[in-house]
Amino acid sequence: MHTRLKPMAAVLPLLFATASADAQQITTPGEVVVTATRFHESSAPAATNVIIITREDIQSSGAQSLPDVLKSQAGLNVAPLYGSLGADTAIDMRGFGEGAASRTLVLLDGQRLNSLDMTNIDWGIVPLDSIERVEIINGSGSILYGDNAVGGVINIITGKRKDGAHIQLGAGSQDGKQISAGFSRQLGAINLALSANRQDADGWRQNNKQKRNNVAGRVSTNFDRGEAFVDLGWSSLDSGLPGALTKAQYDGNPKQAVTLDSYIERRSAYVRPGVSMQITDTLKFLAEAGYSKVENTSWISDWFSFDDRKSTVLSFTPRLQWQHGLGALASRTTIGFDYYDGDLTSDKSASDHGSITKTVRIDQKSQAVYLQNQTGLTTGLTLTAGARHQKIDQSATDSSGLRMTNDHAKTIGELGLSYQLATGVRVFSRFGSTFRYANMDELTTFTGFAGKPVRPEQGKFIDAGIDLNGAAYGLKVTAYSLGMKDEIAYNGLTFENENLAKTRHEGIDISARYDLDRQWQLIGGLNLQKAKFREGADSGKKVPLVPGVKANIGINFKPVAALNLSLLANHVGRRYSGGDTSNSFFEQLAAYTTADFVASWRQSNWTARARVVNLTDRKYAPSGYYGSYYPADGRTFFADLRYDF
Template sequence: MINRLSAVALAVAAALAAPAHAADVQPEVVVSASRFDDADSKAPVSLTRISRDDIVRSGASLPDVLGMAAGVDVRPMSGALGIDTVVDLRGFGESAGSNTLILVDGQRLNPVDMSGIDWSAIPLHNVERVEVMRGTGGVLFGDRSVGGVINIITDKSGAPRASAGLTLGSYGYRRVDVSAAGSADATYFNIFANYADVNGWRKNTQGDQRAVSGRVGHILGDEREVFVDVAAYGDSNGLPGSIKRADYDADASRARSLTDHQKREGYRLRPGVRYAITDTLMLEGEITYNTSRQNAVYGATPYIANRDTTAFTPRLQWRHGLAGLASTTVAGLDVFHGKVDNVALDQAGSQLSRAFYVQNTTSLRSDLHLTLGGRRQIVRQHAEDRANGIDGEATHARNAFEAGLAWDLDRSTRLFTRWGQVFRFANTDELFGYDPLTYAPVFTGGNVRPQHGTNLEVGARYKADGLMVQGAIYRLSLTDEIGYNPITYANENFDRTRREGLELEARWRALRNLELNAGLITQNAKFVDGPYSGNTVTLVPNLKYRVGAVFDAATAGRYGATWTHVGKRRFGGDFDNTKEMLDGYGILDLHADWKVRDVTLQLRLANATNQKYAPYALYSSFAGDYYFYPAEGRTLFGSVRYDFR
């Protein structure tokens, strides 16, 4: 497949290079490619930047916003709040949560176990932009960035402003958002808060979500400041579970459980510094502490988990030049300690991770930029099951290297290629297994080897005159991929796997008041060795695309429509690929907004055609049946926001 994709990529690159009179392009600030603010990044990366305006006018939840980028598969499990949504980059299916790294301002949200992302910790109105960096991150971010990195950048401005908003929607949906910011002399602050709740479309999908976050900073001088970021958050929701095929066909709003539920609360504290030591040397660093407490009931069994993580992330950026060439080096440390205590099961796990990384970008010519980097990461893991007398410890280490070239054909067109290594370590839940004969719990941390592999990518980007087009082809080859095998009922290392794909996205201002946008991914994720050789990785669609349009009628409002198609997939658990395919689906979302002086009104109709579909479903060999997690039907939301002067 890669040869066919290469031909397509070369054709795309040639088409992108065609314009001979490129207009000047304003550089966009990005962080994820270097871990520093960079207004003119030379990194050879496939990166999508979702702007604040895109986020606001979509009217969607934060996980749904991420689906606006090509190559991102968003799978909500239950409920309009998106509390348990899984995000998948580059086709990892059932193990997506452990292979897509989610960051807030460069700090990890992924817990050390297999629990989901605390989306409640991020008030949507606090998000300035989102950077989706596909297929890379092994050097700068390390563990869990195999499929890519999603960096959610929050608003750090102290410009005086305040707003309040109210949203009402189908199935009893309500949300309140407030924000304020200001400054006094060299000190600035901002604060954001939201509360939302919903009755739910399915039975037992009621939920609520709340968060307060903000920053206080003090400017010490030009390019110098100290700050403290704080956040407190919580959510609770029913857990309806999956339903059998007969129930799904008869009434998808049914629930397998009417009593299962969970409640989660936590807070995050992050003091940091940004300090220009000289005109060419910048220091940045943070100490992040995050804690959460979760209480849940699954099948009448209580589940209580306490999670605590601490991270120390100092880094330097040195613009030093090299033999007369423009050259910048980034180097840093990542020290991370996380632990989870499962009180109900009398189990505990912890992980201490230490890493050093360095990355250099040198402009060999004014139009040709070489990036080289390396990372060394060591992880010590500990797991214990006090009820069964298990106490195990394991230490693993992996290296990552990356090399890439970016070639600016003109001021609007860039071609790039990159080769890099990626890896991930087992999470704390994967340190436990079961004896295949006695089914007694055992420690598997010494046997589950780190997952590792290589990523090769070729891409191009064109941006000028109201048109942006970018595309990339990739091949991601993995050894010892970590996953759960439903045949052996164990977390284990799989035989070699390979993922190949083509990603394209475009945005075009066709008319002064009409913008068109589109994104496409075609991918093939499969096993290449062992008993499943040639079989497709489950829950990974071969095709996903999105097309949309926004019409700006000025004072008469702004109107938009987006169609998203997700192709057929293998049911979760169907490693043999002998069962039927999970149906694909197409979703139409409509939105409109109007601004009258300081008041903004917005309407959003999600799943306008009332499409019945399941973003996640599995086959149980034990029960011999298919189980579905149905998505919501048609939902309508209306909101009003007032911006105080």
């Protein structure tokens, strides 16, 4: 499996040269899936489970942010730090705890949203109204996507929309306000789509006032056998930072803030031109170029820490899919190249009004070539094989003249089988390798560079599962085991990031739905997991911030055609505080169960929604580090009204 891709790419055309020109193509009618192959496919027989959240699911949820939509999905532990707008929310897949955000790859139409540092995803980069669907792969996506895709992949897909327009107004607790609008129009050969959104809220805690604006657009045109497009967007976030509470503060008044003047300001923008072509009946080509820029300014007054960060990323991601056949067998191969060139500059000071005392700049270039082959061995049985070679060059300098380099290359492989036992019944299994490179914050410390650069993370995994899909029911089950080496984590004693001893992440993800009749539907999910250290002083101890159980259950009731009522409960089990690798220093974060209620009425062109979050006003903290607590919002209410033109 650990072979170099350049020789493989050179030999590939020769291997298939004798294939039958009219060999059967791998196509299956059904839902369109992108993430499993990086091409639009109709139910591609991938050796994994893909969870799809549709536009209708998002609209009926009444959610104000994408993390709010994702929190009910099996295998995802959603941990917000501040407020209902999703600012600084981390999503954990496969049980990585405090480093989860760097091990879950988030894509926007296939392009990476993960930052060069440890900044959490800007979940507001696109308005919810512009999202066509969200695809989720629990488990490694490193072959197709590389770095960061250790625990899983979340792909936010916008795409082309039908002609139309809408406007939406909303209001709720903590003086929450929202206005959004959008339209899509075919103007001759040009399709134009634009969405805009503004949200304001004072916040449940002190110093947690938030304001978010975002705009996203797409211009596209079809030509013979293809499409050219440009995606672009801009977003801003201004938020107070109330900070983490001690246990005494949390018990006494979870609404209080540690400081009243700490804040974060974030500005993000991107532009992404691309082209999609059906070159021949058996050959597809897709390529995007991208430019993104993020400005992130923060002031944490109790740490005397002002940080002004600016980053830019250039990308180019061409790929080719060939339906070539392999003798009489159906077979197709995707081969692609990923190029990313990014830089990040951080200006630091002890005051938000003082002079800059330190500047750090990091440059990072990443180049990768990958291929994936899917071959139908027999009717219903598909073999998937893939490999990737990725090289990264990192260099960092600071204002004192110090310089550090950190260059690495990794080659990984993966094999999987998917078997369609019968209509609506599929089983699968796969095994392979995964990896992650260090980000900027993991190469630096508060005072300078780390004593020595950390090594890349690497791991080996095996997944197996079943997918049952009928007219009135659905069931997805995936069991997994992931052994990791050299996970990167912060050491609160040395004040540096370091490589941990070996860890093992094991579990089972279950998601299900059952339609009782046309009026009633039951949905549910269960994630049982354990993540433990396998070596070193903490051998046998649990990885912090990883709950042993996460579950949800919900019911949808449609008493009349226009009205939909939903009640959803989420449960997250106990977990050790971040940084407590010995499981002995701090009290565990308590388990919690919350419930949300949504009512939605749709009549003609009008849609009205009302939502109550944390219906029972449960007091809980999704996250906490070194014995601290980040309280979640208490009971909140929000309602909105939408008109579609």
